[in-house]
Amino acid sequence: DEYDEDGYQIVKDYIGSLDDRQKNYFESEINRNRRGIYCRDIIEKYEGNYPVWAFIEIISFGKLVGFYHYCANRFSDKEMKYDYYGVLTCKKIRNASAHSNCILNDLRSHTAEHRTKKDITEELMNIPHMNSNFRKNRMSNERIQQIITLLYMHKKMVRSEGVALYESGELKKLIRRIDRNSTYYKTNKLIQGTFKFLGLVVDSWF
Known part of the structure; x- marks a missing residue:
């Protein structure tokens, strides 16, 4: 709301900003989640046209951190850019705990x-x-x-x-x-x- 963004367009633009390797990884991640009971219904409902509130439910924490960084740059938000590195640190300990x-x-x-x-x-x-x-x-x-x-x-x-x-x-x-x-x-x-x-x-x- 603060940046008057279209909740669908920002996700499209983010996915469009990924390089070929990142896009392939993202697609394999979505296909993997499509087979699970927790994300399947959301993926099938929006099928490639995800609003941000649905998108964050079907991506990994690592992808969420990347999306946060994209938004920080898109909005030129200094505090978000600064906080990104703190969130990146959270990702490290979250991964260690998950494993x-x-x-x-x-x-x-x-x-x-x-x-x-x-x-x-x-x-x-x-x-x-x-x-x-x-x-x-x-x-x-x-x-x-x-x-x-x-x-x-x-x-x-x-x-x-x-x-x-x-x-x-x-x-x-x-x-x-x-x-x-x-x-x-x-x-x-x-x-x-x-x-x-x-x-x-x-x-x-x-």
């Missing part, structure tokens, strides 16, 4: 390839009892950086109060689960510090 990878396999400092985004750093420093060195050490770990980016982007982008309330409850359950057997790692300062950091963020943001 049952061990998320907390390496908690060492200085494994992150990039510096933490400025707005996330500022939000972290507003958290009570968040020591600067403590924050820098934790956020220099790529896995923790991705988790915190995911939490931040959720807090920033999710508009549904119901969803936010539900996820808040789930995160609090997770923190309680972490604390349940804290004696297992009471001598491991790296694990203790990481869990303390995550607890501070969840308590403050959610």
Whole structure:
């Protein structure tokens, strides 16, 4: 609504912007979803002329991220362009989770390839009892950086109060689960510090 876009045309233009390899991948993705019970009816109803509200239901999360980037450029929206990189980080940890990878396999400092985004750093420093060195050490770990980016982007982008309330409850359950057997790692300062950091963020943001 903000950009007065045609919900059908923007999808056509996006698909038209894909190169041959991307289009072939997209078509194979749609054909695969056509065989599934969750997307079949939507695909058959619109059959190649998808409105944006239907399109986002039948594409993968990776394709959704690409579509978001396309919209950011189409609208020349600086905030969307900036947020795209946060969403891209969310995609990485989402993929790791979807493939049952061990998320907390390496908690060492200085494994992150990039510096933490400025707005996330500022939000972290507003958290009570968040020591600067403590924050820098934790956020220099790529896995923790991705988790915190995911939490931040959720807090920033999710508009549904119901969803936010539900996820808040789930995160609090997770923190309680972490604390349940804290004696297992009471001598491991790296694990203790990481869990303390995550607890501070969840308590403050959610």
